[in-house]
Structures are given as C-alpha cells and as structure tokens.
Amino acid sequence: METATPHANYLTDGYTLKSWLLTRDHKRIGLLYLISVSAFFVLGAVFAGLIRLELMTPAGDLVESDTYNRLFTMHGVTMVFFFLIPAIPAVLGNFLVPLMIGARDLAFPRINLLSWYVYTIGGIFTLWALVSGGVDTGWTFYTPYSSAFSNSSVALVVVGIFINGFSSILTGLNFIVTIHKMRAPGMTWFRLPLFIWAHYATALIMVLGTPVIAITLVMVAAERLLGLGIFDPKLGGDPVLFQHLFWFYSHPAVYIMILPAMGVMSELVAAFSRKRIFGYEVVAFSSLAIAVVGFLVWGHHMFVSSQSVYAAMAFSLLSFLVAIPSAIKVFNWSATLYKGSISLEAPMIYVFGFIGLFLIGGLTGLFLAALAVDVHVTDTYFVVAHFHYIMVGGTIMMYLGGLHYWWPKIFGTLYHDGMARVSAVVIFIGFNLTFFPQFIVGYLGMPRRYHAYPPEFQLWNILSSAGAVVLAIGYAMPTFYLVYSLVKGKPAPPNPWGAKGLEWETSSPPPTHNFDEIPVVTEPAYHYEK
C-alpha cells in the first residue's frame, strides 16, 4: 500500500483553476473552505488585535468610539458567522464525513459546491459592508438600535449573514442525507466514528436553527428599510422579541461550533490512546442531547432583559441541565486514557489544551446559568471570557488539533511534530493569558463593548493584551510549518498514526473517489485490541 502508485490522487486530478472552482469532490471543496475560513480568521484576528491595542489604556485614545464599535462588531461577525460556525464542519467535516463512512462523496456534490459559493457571496456582502463604512451594532444586532438608530451598513451585513446561513443549511442537509443513506456495507449506526455522530447532531441544529436567524434578520432589514413595525416600540413593535428570536438560533449556534470540536476530540483521544472511547454510546447520545436541549436554553441570555422571574428560572434550570451531557463527555474522554497506550504527538497536545480550556469555559458557564450571579456578570467581560473559552478555545483547539491529525491524510505530507507541539503549548498559554484576566475584570464590573473604561481596570486589560500577543504568535506558527510541509515535508504513509478508521485505510492523499473498492465494515469503531 505504499504510495508511488500511478493513479492520481484528488490533488493531482486536474491543476487548472476551473478544476478547483467547479469541482464536485468533497475533499477539494473542503480545501476551498479551508482557504476561505482561514482568510476570515486572519481578518477577524486583525480586528481583535486592534481592540486589544485600544484597551491597553483606559482612555479611548487609539481610535474614535465609532471606529472601536465597528471593530468589535466586525470581529464578532467575521469570527462567529464566517469562521467558527463553518470551520470544523465545512473544512474537516466536508473532507472526512464521506471518507469515514466509506462513501465516495457526499450525497449531493453539486449542492456541496453551491454551499461554498453561497458562503463566498455572503462573505463578499460582509466585506462590502466593511469597506462601505462598517457596522456598529455588535454581532448581536439588538433592536431597536440596529433597526432604527444605527447609521452604519446594517442592511448589507444582515444580507451577508442571511445568504451565508443557506450555506450552513445546505451543508447540514448534505450531512444528514449522507450519514443516513451512504454508509458502507456493515457501517451500522453504532459502528460510526463519534466524529460522525457529532456532525449529525450539528447538522440537525444547522437545518432546524439557521432558518430562524434568517427570518429574524429579514425582519430587521424590513423594519430598517421599509419601516415595518416589528421591534421598534415607536412603530408598535417589541424590542425584546428580537432577542428571543436571535438567541433561539444563536445559542444553538454555539453548539454548532462546539459539537464538531467534541467529535474531533473523540477521534484524537481514541487514536492517541489506541483505545475505544470509554462509553461510546453515552458519548454519542450526549451529542444528540446537547443538540436537543440546546434549543431550550436561549432565555439565559436575557435574565436582565425584563423577562418574567419564572421564565428566567425555567431557562436557568434548563441551562444547568445542558451542562450535564458536556460533563459526561469530559469524564468519558478522561476515562478513555485509563490504561491506554498514550503517545504525545502534536494532536494529543491539542487534546490536553482542549480539556483545559473546555473545563474552564464549561464550568464558568455554571456562573452564568446561576441567575443571581448572572445578573452581576452578564454584559461584562466575564461573559466575554466565558464564551471565548468555549467557542474559541474549544473550537480552535480542536480545529487545529484535527487539522494536524488529518494533515498527512489531506496533503500526503508530514509536518515537523516538535514545532507543532510547541505551537499547541504557546496557544494554550497565550489563550489563558488573554482571557483569564477578563474573568476577573468582568467580576469587578467592567462592561463589555466599552471603548474607554475606568483606570482601576487597566492592569487586567494590559495582561489580556499581552496574552493576545502570545496567542497571535501561537496561531501564526502552524501557518509556517504547515505550509513548509507542503513544500518540503516528507511524504506521509496512508496511516502515519497507526489509527483506526476508514479514512486511514485509503492512500494519503486519497484518490479522487476515496476508495478503490468500497470497504466492508466488520468491526466497531476504534477496534484497537488484537
């Protein structure tokens, strides 16, 4: 099975631009997404850098208030909608879902390509809004500020996110149908890798949740452009209604980001301890539980928004309950290590980073579900720190961990493992240095989205900005050694990690149609014992 076989792999199957831009190969589409989401990540990171630079001093002295407000809005919009939501599903999911279930492609290859174009068009609208003056509503678009007061390009961004939403829906639809209908012979539901379970749960949220945000944003645009009274009380609307609709999607959207990361986590833990995931079925069902209960907790964003005391209590209770399946997953991953055969290659270092960030992010979620504490810390930097730990820390650790793990498969080349381990450590340190001080300054009472702030908060902001520098170095490192590996890396064997899973049974990089012969599955996932 050594390489040097004459038949083309998917990378060598056509070199023209057209062969890429009109490809229906899920692997090439995954790479198109890799390039696009990376570009948006860099853009979002530049905004973040400017924010941290401004916050070095209490006075708003680097940029104008209006500029600052545009910076944090554009940071949130690009990172949430154009990086975090698509990152793992659209890059790794696209590449791996067919390979892992033993299929030749996704169920609807053309729709898959369409989803990338839709994403790109949505992105162009957003960039257009950026150059036409930017948006200053915050990524949450709260009404009536967004619908009646803001003098910025709200409509353009709203249209961009609306369009982008369809790429999410199309990807979700494709995954659901593919996982139902295209599993290889013998690949029963309970032989599926947990990555697939996690993506199945994610796809359900994408399909069921995304239309709600789309409709909501249409309503904002309708009020803004046509003067239809929906949210603005002066027109007879209800401003809080927007928050219900917005969070009905945007809370589950957090699970769109973290569930795929949990799926990657399961793959890496199994591969680097050469062991079946402890409590496989429990981990699989906990993904579905998170997807379902995740739809019932949106009100916890609104504990101080004047909703009734009893509604707040119900949402608080449900928010506590959604923490349980996440806790169960963490316990099972940790238990998997017990009596494993553990190797500490780069992806595994990312696993440890994920556990650290996810623990802090998850446990601080309890502070926010706890009504009386939430009243104090909501809309402060405490919340900013919390959701960065979960959404960003969790998701990026596993996005990068997964990218390192499957890199040899995707590109057929090996990167420098030592460098990769260092980058994982640098990112972990930088991340904590950036966001941990924000918990403290948040509890001290520093509100989020503040351009200027009282001087007693400065120390924590300086630490946070210093951390951002370390974090930036950590994020930049993989760009260099990964790109370098494309040029000078050693060729990768089909299964460099000695891992289980159908994707490792085909060559690296895989042939255009994935498998020369559709595999027949005869054993459960992660069947390492001999």
Added chain:
Amino acid sequence: MPQIQILPTQASTMAPQVDALYFFLVALTAFFTLLISGMVVYFAIKYRRQSTDEAGVPIHGNMTLEATWTVIPLLIVLFIFGWSASLFYTMARPPAQTLDIYAVGKQWMWKFQHPDGHAEVNELHVPVGTSVKLTMTSQDVIHDVYIPDFRVKADVLPGRYTHLWFKATKPGRYHLFCAEYCGTNHSGMIGWVVVQERAEYQQWLAGGAGQGTMAQIGEKLFKDLSCVTCHREDTTGRGPTLVGLFGKAVTLDNGNAVEADEAYIRESIVNPRARMVSGFQPIMPTFQGLVSEEGLLQLVEYVKSLKATPSNATGVPAAEPAKK
C-alpha cells in the same frame, strides 16, 4: 499603577450574598479543573506508549461509572440552581416599602428624578440603609443600569417600565454603568451613585428642588395637556376618573381585568386604545411624541398621588422618603 483588586466593593445587601455563591462556584470550578486535569496528566504519564505497535487495554465502558458521573453533577447543579434562584427571587421582588426614584436613559446619559422634584444627570443620590426602587425607561434604544458594587443590573427598555431595587449599606461613590450596548458613546454613558448618610441625604434634598414635586409638575402637565377636561375628580367626565386609580384593578371593555400600574398608565397615555376601560368611548387621542418620557413619569407620579380619600395633589408623601 492602580491598586490590585480582584473583587468589587460590597456596598449593598445583595453584594455579600451574590459573592458567597460566586465563591462557591469558584471553588467548584477549581476543584473539578484540578481533579480532571490532574487525572488526565497522571494517565498520560503512567500509560505512555511503550512500543510502536502497542494498543490500549480494551475497556469499553462501565454503566455504574456513567451513572455516577451523571447523577453527581446533576445533584450539584440542582443545588446551585436552588441557591441562585432563591437569591434571584429576592432581587426581582422589591420590598413593600421603598423610596421610589425614576430613571430615563437616552443616548448617552442618565436622568434621574426624585419624587420631590429633584432631577439629576449621571448622578444618583440615595440614602444608606434604605430600599430604593428605580422605575426606568428609555427614550431611544435599550440601555441597562448596572451598579457593580451593588451586584445589580437591569435593562432599560424603550416603551416600557422596568424596575431595579437595592439597599445600599455603605456611604460612598459607586460606578454606574450602561451595560447594554447603545451606540457611539456607550462607554461614556456612565455616572456615579452617591450613597449618603440619611441626614446628609436630607440636606442634599433640601438643597433646592426647583419647580415643586414630580406630582406637582405632573399636575401642571395634566392641566396644560387638557387631560383634566375629560378625567375629572368626580365621575362626570367623558373619561374615567383617575382618583384612587393607582394599583387598583380596572375592568376592560373585553371583560379582562388589568392592574393600573405605571406601565398601564403610560400605555393609556401614549396608546389609549390598546386597553380600553369598560364603559367608555374610544375618543382619547394618542399623546405619543407629545410628552417626553420624563413628562410621562411625572404624569404617572401625579396619578399615583390622587388618593381616594379627599386630598390634594400637593400632599404627596414623597418629600420624606426615608421614613421608617
């Protein structure tokens, strides 16, 4: 370099209670983070791969363990839920006796009105040891009153009244922040809550209230806007009498009942036909845009002052707020 601080001052009755729950959660977080990270690191060292073709020991799961680590976290979160919900209930329900102050948020300033007519901007004077209830509304977008040292926060919405109450325990100056993003100068929409000893507060109150109490200003508005031609003190007017109205149940033309609270009075002024009182014709015009939010609050305060027992508008009890 400012002094290193990791906890805000505890300056209200709520602050120590919220902090206690916070400390518990911090301890819980530290415990589980250390426990699990410790376990992970220990396993990673102890079970390092010894040879390249080694595989892990086949252990597939254990239902007893699964049940244990489901039930224990469940019990813990239910405990936290009970604790935090009961605290929240106290926060959400103002006590019966409060000093009522009115707040209007607008891009980008806070206006406060005391019942005796005192108005202040970006500063709020309150007496120590007194339960203070803010009735708040916004003139434009959503704002949020946040006083970190009191551990209280509530959104301030356009077209609606929301409430926030606290009892300050320490004289001093405390930050007042707008915590809901509201546009360009959001981070400039800040001010101070000045907590004073009662005597000092009385002195401050005595320092000139201007044009009379809020109810008196409201009464003047009531006449200027000709409300008085229909809403009379007796029942002969074309509109319902407002005497003794506040806090009572009103029967609507659809047969439902509604409590005549601040929100209902405000709505009946800006949108009179939304909930009509049974037995009256829908002839009242809207006053939307004709009365400012401050004016609406003054009218509300005036209606509140119209007690059923014969009294006049000047007999508002608000001038002595901190009574025991």
